[in-house]
Amino acid sequence: xxxxxxxxxxxxxxxxxxxxxxxxxxxxxxxxxxxxxxxxxxxxxxxxxxxxxxxxxxxxxxxxxxxxxxxxxxxxxxxxxxxxxxxxxxxxxxxxxxxxxxxxxxxxxxxxxxxxxxxxxxxxxxxxxxxxxxxxxxxxxxxxxxxxxxxxxxxxxxxxxxxxxxxxxxxxxxxxxxxxxxxxxxxxxxxxxxxxxxxxxxxxxxxxxxxxxxxxxxxxxxxxxxxxxxxxxxxxxxxxxxxxxxxxxxxxxxxxxxxxxxxxxxxxxxxxxxxxxxxxxxxxxxxxxxxxxxxxxxxxxxxxxxxxxxxxxxxxxxxxxxxxxxxxxxxxxxxxxxxxxxxxxxxxxxxxxxxxxxxxxxxxxxxxxxxxxxxxxxxxxxxxxxxxxxxxxxxxxxxxxxxxxxxxxxxxxxxxxxxxxxxxxxxxxxxxx
Ligand code: GAL
Numbered sequence: 001x002x003x004x005x006x007x008x009x010x011x012x013x014x015x016x017x018x019x020x021x022x023x024x025x026x027x028x029x030x031x032x033x034x035x036x037x038x039x040x041x042x043x044x045x046x047x048x049x050x051x052x053x054x055x056x057x058x059x060x061x062x063x064x065x066x067x068x069x070x071x072x073x074x075x076x077x078x079x080x081x082x083x084x085x086x087x088x089x090x091x092x093x094x095x096x097x098x099x100x101x102x103x104x105x106x107x108x109x110x111x112x113x114x115x116x117x118x119x120x121x122x123x124x125x126x127x128x129x130x131x132x133x134x135x136x137x138x139x140x141x142x143x144x145x146x147x148x149x150x151x152x153x154x155x156x157x158x159x160x161x162x163x164x165x166x167x168x169x170x171x172x173x174x175x176x177x178x179x180x181x182x183x184x185x186x187x188x189x190x191x192x193x194x195x196x197x198x199x200x201x202x203x204x205x206x207x208x209x210x211x212x213x214x215x216x217x218x219x220x221x222x223x224x225x226x227x228x229x230x231x232x233x234x235x236x237x238x239x240x241x242x243x244x245x246x247x248x249x250x251x252x253x254x255x256x257x258x259x260x261x262x263x264x265x266x267x268x269x270x271x272x273x274x275x276x277x278x279x280x281x282x283x284x285x286x287x288x289x290x291x292x293x294x295x296x297x298x299x300x301x302x303x304x305x306x307x308x309x310x311x312x313x314x315x316x317x318x319x320x321x322x323x324x325x326x327x328x329x330x331x332x333x334x335x336x337x338x339x340x341x342x343x344x345x346x347x348x349x350x351x352x353x354x355x356x357x358x359x360x361x362x363x364x365x366x367x368x369x370x371x372x373x374x375x376x377x378x379x380x381x382x383x384x385x386x387x388x389x390x391x392x393x394x395x396x397x398x399x400x401x402x403x404x405x406x407x408x409x410x411x412x413x414x415x416x417x418x419x420x421x422x423x424x425x426x427x428x429x430x431x432x433x
Contacts, residue, residue, distance in 0.1 A: 042335075042336050042339075043334070043335035043336035043339070044333065044334045044335065044336050044337065045074075045076065045077050045334065045336025045337045045339070045340055046076075046077065046078065046334060046336075046337065047077060047078040047079075047080050047107075047334050047337050048077055048078070048079060048080060048107045048108060048334055048337030048338055048340065048341045049080040049082045049106040049107045049108075049333075049334070049337075050063075050079065050080065050081065050082055050083075050106065050107065050108055050109075050326075050341060051082040051083070051084070051092070051096060051106035051108065051109035051110065052082070052083045052084075052092070052109070052110040053083060053084055053085065053086055053087065053088070053089045053090075053091070053092040053110065054083055054110075055083040055084060055085035055086075056085060056272075057272050057295065057298065058272070058291065058294035058295045058297070058298040058357075058358075058359070059291060059294070059358070060083070061294065061298060061357050062291075062294060062354055062355075062357040062358030062359075063081075063083065063354075064357075065353040065354050065356070065357040065358075066161070066344065066345070066350055066353060066354040067079050067081075068353060069344055069347070069349050069350045069353045069354075070340070070341060070344040070350065073340070073343070073344050073347070073349075073350075074340040074341075074343075074344065077336075077337045077340045077341075078337075079341075080107075082106045082109075084096075086270065087211075087212075087214060087215070087270045087271040087272075088214040088215075088218075088271075088393060088394060089110070090212070090213075090214050090270075092110075093400060096109055100120075100123075100125045100329065103331055105125070105329035105330070105331055105332055105333075106329065106332070107329070107332045107333060107334045107335070107337050107338040107341070108326050108327055108328060108329065108332065108338040108341050108342065109326070109327055109329060110324050110325070110326060111126075111158060111324075111325055111326075111327055111395070112322055112323065112324060112325070112391075112394055112395025112396055113146060113149040113150055113158070113160055113322070113323040113324075113325050113395075113396065114149050114322075114323075114390055114395055114396035114397065115390075115395060115396065115397060115398050115399045115402075116395030116396070116399065116400055116403075117149070117150060117157060117158060117325065117327075117395070118152070118399065119399050119400050119401075120157070120327065121152050121157050124330065125329060125330055126157050126158065126327040126328060126329055126330060127157070127327075127328040127329070127330055128155035128156065128157060129156055129157065129158065129159065129327075129328050129342065130154075130155055130156045132159070132339060132342055132343070132346075133156055133159075136342075136343050136346055136347070138159070138346045138364075141346065141348075141364045141365060141366055142160060142363050142364060142365065143363070143365065146160055146163075146323060146363060149323075149396075150325060157327065158325035158326055158327045158328075159325055159326050159342045159345045159346045160323045160324065160325040160346075160363035161323075161324050161325060161326060161345045161350075161351065161354060161355075161363065162323060162324050162351070162354065162355050162358060162360035162361065162362065162363055163321065163322075163323050163360055163361050163362070163363050163383060164289050164290055164291060164321075164322050164323070164324070164359070164360045164391075164394070165289065165290045165319055165320060165321065165379055165382070165383070166218055166221065166222065166289040166290075166320040166321075166322060166391040166393065166394060167221075167222045167225060167287075167311055167312045167315045167318065167319075167320035168287070168288065168289065168290050168292070168309055168310070168311065168312065169285055169286070169287055169309065169310050169311070169312055169313070170275065170278055170285070170286045170287075170288060170292050170296070170307055170308075170309050171183070171278065171284060171285045171286075171307065171308050171309070171310075172278045172279070172281050172283070172284060172306075172307060173304075173305070173306070173307070173308055174281055175200060175203070175205050175278075175281055175283070175284040176196075176200065176284055176308075178203055178205075179196075179199040179200045179202070179203035179205070179284065180199055180203075181196055181199055181200070183308055184308065186310040186311075186313070186316070187310075187313035188313060188314065189226070189313055189314045190223065190226055190227065190254045190257075190258075190313055190314055192313060193313040194257060196284075196285075197258075197261045197284070197285070200261075200284035200285070201261055205281075205282060205283060205284055206261075206262070206263045206277060206282055206283035206284070207261035207262075207283070207284050207285065208258060208261040208262050208283065208284070208285045208286065208287070209262065209263050209266075209274040209275070209277040209278060209282070209283035209285070209286045210259070210262040210263065210266045210274050210286070210287070211266055211267075211269035211270050211271050211273055211274040212266065212267055212268070212269060212270055213267070213407050213410055213411045213414075214393055214407060215266075215270075215271050215274060215288065215393075216259070216266070216410050216411075216414050217392060217393040217403075217406060217407055217410050218287065218288065218289065218391075218392075218393040218394075219255070219258060219259075219287050220255050220392075220393075220410060221233075221320065221391060221392040221393055221397075222287055222312040222315060222320065223251050223254050223255045223258065223312075224236065224248070224251050224392075225312070225314075225315050225318055225320060225389060226251075226254075226312055226313060226314030226315050227247060227250055227251035227254060227314065228241065228247055228248070228251060230318050230387045230389050232247065233389055234389055234390070236248075236431065237390065237392075237397045237398055237431070239432070243424065243425075243427055243428030243431060243432065244424065244425070244428060248424060248427075249420065249424060252420050252423055252424055253420060256413075256420060259414055263277065263283065267411075267414075267415070271288055271291075271292070272295055274286050274288070275288055275292045275295045275296075276295070276299075278307065279295070279296060279299050279301060279306075279307070287312055289322070289391075289394065290359045290360060290375065290376075290379060291358060291359045291360070292359065293309075293359030293373065293375045293376065294357060294358055294359035295359075297359070297373060303373065303374050303375060304374075309375055311382075317385075317386050317387060318386055318387050318388075318389060319382050319383055319386040319387070319388050319389070320389055320390075320391050321383075321388045321389065321390060321391060321396060322390075322391040322394035322395065322396045323363055323396070324360075326341065326342055326345050328342065346364060347364070348362075348364050348366040348367045348368065349367075351363065351364040351367040352367040352368050352369070355367065355369075355372070355376075356369075356371065356372055356373075356376075359373075359375070359376065360376075360379075361376055361379050361380050361383060392406065398431065402430055402431055405426075405429075405430030406427060406430045406431070408426075408430075409423060409426035409427050409430055410423075412426065413426075
C-alpha cells in the first residue's frame with residue numbers, strides 16, 4: 001500500500017506542522033539495496049554505533065525489529081547498540097551533548113524532527129545528508145512538511161524513522177467498570193473527565209498514573225492543547241499566545257487538578273511503570289504517547305477488552321505530533337556504517353518492521369501498514385485528517401534549553417515548591433527568556 005501525502009495549511013508559523021497522510025494507491029517502491037558498503041562517499045562501514053534511548057522493554061523491541069532488517073540489508077556492517085536508558089532521552093540527551101562536545105560522537109544518533117534537531121544543526125554537530133535522499137530515492141517517500149522540519153538552508157539533516165502521537169489516554173476497562181463508568185465513554189472536556197477520575201479515585205484505585213518529570217510535561221502539553229485549542233497552543237511557541245493570559249491560568253489549574261489524581265510514587269518512575277499500572281489494573285487512566293501501544297501489545301493485552309484508548313479530553317481532531325529521526329554526526333568514526341543505517345531507517349521495509357513494533361506510524365509513505373494494529377490504523381487515519389501540532393516534551397516545539405527550563409519549572413510546581421502564579425511566570429520566562 002502506498003500512502004500519499006496531502007498537505008494541509010500550517011496552523012501557526014513554524015511551530016505547527018501541516019502534515020497529513022491520506023489513503024491510498026497500490027504501488028510499493030521501497031528501497032532495499034542490500035549493499036554492505038555505504039553509498040556516496042563511502043567511509044568505514046565495518047560497524048555502526050547507534051545512539052538512542054530505546055534501551056529496554058517495548059522500545060528495545062522496536063529497535064530490535066529495525067536491527068533485524070538492518071542486518072539483512074547490511075550483513076557486513078556490525079550493529080553496535082549505544083542505547084542509554086531513560087524515557088524521552090531524559091538521560092541520553094545530556095550524555096550525547098557531552099560526547100559531541102568532546103569530539104566523541106556516535107556514528108548516528110536519534111533526534112526529534114523540529115526544534116530539537118535545529119539545536120544540533122545550529123551547533124554544527126550534524127552533516128547535511130541531502131545527497132543520501134537522492135541516492136536512496138527518499139525525496140518523495142516522506143511527507144513534504146516533515147522534510148521541511150528536517151531542512152535548513154536547503155539542506156536535510158536527518159532521516160525520519162517514525163511518527164508518534166503524544167495526546168492519547170490509555171485506560172483499563174475493568175477498573176472503569178468497577179468504578180461504575182462506561183468503559184467505552186470518551187470525554188469532551190477536562191471538566192467531564194474530572195467526574196470520571198473522581199469515580200475511579202472513589203473506587204480505591206489510582207485514577208491517573210504518571211511518572212517522572214518528562215511524563216508530567218507530556219501531560220501538561222495535552223492540557224494546554226485541550227484548554228487553548230490548536231491555535232492557542234501553537235501560539236505559546238511562536239509568541240502569539242500570551243503566557244500570562246487567563247486561559248493559561250485555567251489550563252494550569254486543570255493540570256494541578258489532574259496531578260491531584262496521580263500516584264504519589266510518580267517521581268521515581270519512568271513511563272513504562274506508569275503504563276504498567278493501567279495494564280495491571282492498579283490505575284484507571286494514563287496519558288502517554290503512543291509508544292504505550294507497543295507496551296500493551298508486548299504485555300499480550302487485547303485492545304477493547306484489556307485496554308481502551310482515546311484522545312486526551314478536549315483534543316479530539318488534534319494530533320500532537322513528534323517524529324524520531326537519525327543523523328550523521330560531524331566526525332562520526334564509521335560514516336559508511338552510519339550511511340548504511342540511514343538507508344535501512346529510511347527504507348519501506350525498515351519502517352514497516354520498526355513502526356509495527358514501536359506503536360508509531362511510518363514516516364515513509366511507501367511502507368506497508370496492512371498488518372498494523374487497530375490503534376495504529378486509527379493513528380494513520382487521524383494523522384490524515386486532524387490538525388497537527390508540535391509536541392513540547394518530545395523536541396518538536398521548542399529547543400532543548402527551553403524544554404529543560406519548562407521541565408525544571410514543572411518539577412518545582414509538582415513537588416510543591418511553587419504555586420500556580422509562580423509556575424505560570426516560570427513557564428513564560430522559560431519560553432520568552
Ligand atoms: C520519545 C521518543 C519516542 C519514545 C518516547 C519514550 O521522545 O520520540 O520514540 O521513545 O520518547 O521514551
